[in-house]
Amino acid sequence: MSDAKSKKDLIPKQGDMMFPILRIMLRISKRDNEEFIPNKKIFSELTKEMNISPIAQSIHYDNDPSRPKIAYNYFEFALNRLRTAELIDRSVASHCKLTPNGKSFTEKYKGIENPDHKDIFALPEYKDNQKKQRKTKKKEEELGEQNTNVLDQINKSVEEYNNNVKEQLRNYLFSDGSEGAYRLEDIVMKLLKKMGYGRDDDDDESYVTQRSHDDGVDGVIYQDVLGVSKIYYQVKRYNSDIQESQIRDFIGTLGTYFSTNKGIFITTSKFTKGAKKAAKRGDIRLIDGDQLLELLFKYHVLIEEERTLPIYRLKKDEDDD
Structure with missing residues (x-):
């Protein structure tokens, strides 16, 4: 077993983080009277509760410093799953809060040792939102394919137009x-x-x-x-x-x-x-x-640019912690 792999084994899986995150958020909201809690604050307490060492926290994917740190990335994935189940609210950038359903769900599992994260996946809200996400993703892929086809048509039309201008230029010469x-x-x-x-x-x-x-x-x-x-x-x-x-x-x-x-x-x-x-x-x-x-x-000799057409694409903003 490689050293990198053995270190990665020290990091809990995404599913194993989900219930501890809920417990920590409930505890912080009561203790500090915070509604929206900074993600980094939750992660800090999670590392202590789950014994994620500083070494484990520092591991990057493929040991590449330009790539995300695995432990924090798993934490982000877990938060997204909890949002899909409508147990937390991520409407404020880099912060989370428990929803009313999230509070009651967490209280329900209070005292249960090692609850199974599959119970979260079994929630009707989670299943419904998963279906919606799959439909949205499929629609985005279809729209993306349509946009690609449109861009191909635009490029082809521009190429044909410029070829006509080249013939005009050839005749002029x-x-x-x-x-x-x-x-x-x-x-x-x-x-x-x-x-x-x-x-x-x-x-x-x-x-x-x-x-x-x-x-x-x-x-x-x-x-x-x-x-x-x-x-x-x-x-x-x-x-x-x-x-x-x-x-x-x-x-x-x-x-x-x-x-x-x-x-x-x-x-x-x-x-x-x-x-x-x-x-x-x-x-x-x-x-x-x-x-x-x-x-x-x-080099724009005997020709000039007729017009510039702005073409836009969707830019998705992600949480930037």
Whole structure:
């Protein structure tokens, strides 16, 4: 037998605590003239009456300090059972009082040694409330399942709505002929800055290159806010896939004119396998059309949040002793 298990055996079971709790509450109410008695006061007297040692009181579930202490948790369970039997009233947080039924029931068992807690479970009030609790729990589970279904429908509708916006955005990127291509270069610059590229001061030298005279490079931006190094990028507004030769040409341009092999190649279409392999041979980051749309959404470029819908759930307050 483990040490933890042997210590746990020193703690009385929930059912065994129930009659002692009733006796203690009756005694305190008469002795101290208290109606609602603090739970901790009841527990303190219970530990003395049932010889629950300080060591036993300190044991946590699984010996995990972040979890409740077993003895006090058993005590709470016992209180809840007594409330279900309508023998105690827990309407005041962290306090209990005997109901009229609780007083007469406790007096009835006065002098009886080791009364059986099953007598409490046999009370009509306990049985009726147990049935109500089971019905309530079933109803809560049904409502919870309905809420889950509603949330799933909401999420699906939001996803469909956003996908439609993405298609609108995709069409916008292809609009306005050649001027649209130049506009896309500006959009990419704005996106990269939102992603954290570029210097965050007046000395930022990020720029979109001169139209049609860019030597295969559409923009230049600092890699970080300190301006340690520059990143060169090319943007292709194509319907057809980007080929390996186009990546090789881009790498060649970077080496010939800018003495680097580091760059970003962005397209509204896709990359062939050959293009992807060529990019790996250099230090080229590829962004295809789908990834571009995701990034524009993520960093709120050309889109904005239309509305926020508050969705609520039930938060149950428990006694906090």
